[in-house]
Amino acid sequence: MTQRTLVLIKPDAVRRGLVGNVLSRFEAKGLTVVAMEQRHIDAAQADAHYHEHVQKDFYPPLRDFVTSGPLVALVLEGDEAIEVVRAINGATDGRKAAPGTIRGDLSLSNRENLVHGSDSPESAAREIALWFPQL
Numbered sequence: 001m002t003q004r005t006l007v008l009i010k011p012d013a014v015r016r017g018l019v020g021n022v023l024s025r026f027e028a029k030g031l032t033v034v035a036m037e038q039r040h041i042d043a044a045q046a047d048a049h050y051h052e053h054v055q056k057d058f059y060p061p062l063r064d065f066v067t068s069g070p071l072v073a074l075v076l077e078g079d080e081a082i083e084v085v086r087a088i089n090g091a092t093d094g095r096k097a098a099p100g101t102i103r104g105d106l107s108l109s110n111r112e113n114l115v116h117g118s119d120s121p122e123s124a125a126r127e128i129a130l131w132f133p134q135l
């Protein structure tokens with residue numbers, strides 16, 4: 001089934017010059033870029049995006065991180081895009097993520113893990129409406 005998913009290429013990837021590397025993996029897989037924009041978000045946008053995490057201990061440094069510099073937000077479309085993107089991203093902790101995944105190949109961190117991908121159709125709908133209300 002064709003799906004859309006919200007992807008963030010996080011500020012660590014932008015700082016490290018890895019946007020092209022990350023994007024090329026999604027494109028090479030066959031996913032289509034429906035929308036893409038570089039943004040430097042404020043704390044309110046971070047809180048809205050991570051609303052299920054705002055009360056957690058790890059959230060304040062996560063908020064500082066995602067607002068620390070520009071990121072690239074995009075909507076990708078393709079067959080089973082939500083699950084496909086999460087498989088390409090790899091496990092949350094870059095130290096444990098499998099080689100061949102973005103995080104497994106390029107991250108050594110649980111926080112600065114380069115990418116975000118929506119985790120369900122409900123999350124994708126909510127996040128796409130938040131980031132790209134015009135879609």
Ligand SMILES: Nc1ncnc2c1ncn2[C@@H]1O[C@H](COP(=O)(O)OP(=O)(O)OP(=O)(O)O)[C@@H](O)[C@H]1O
Pocket residue numbers: 058062091092110111112113115116117118119
């Ligand atoms: N224990 C932790 N310590 C520090 N940061 C964390 C921790 N757990 C999660 N994070 C950060 O919060 C983000 C969201 O956590 P979540 O559990 O939803 O992971 P995920 O679904 O793999 O990642 P994402 O939602 O970004 O695709 C992670 O990508 C990571 O940046």
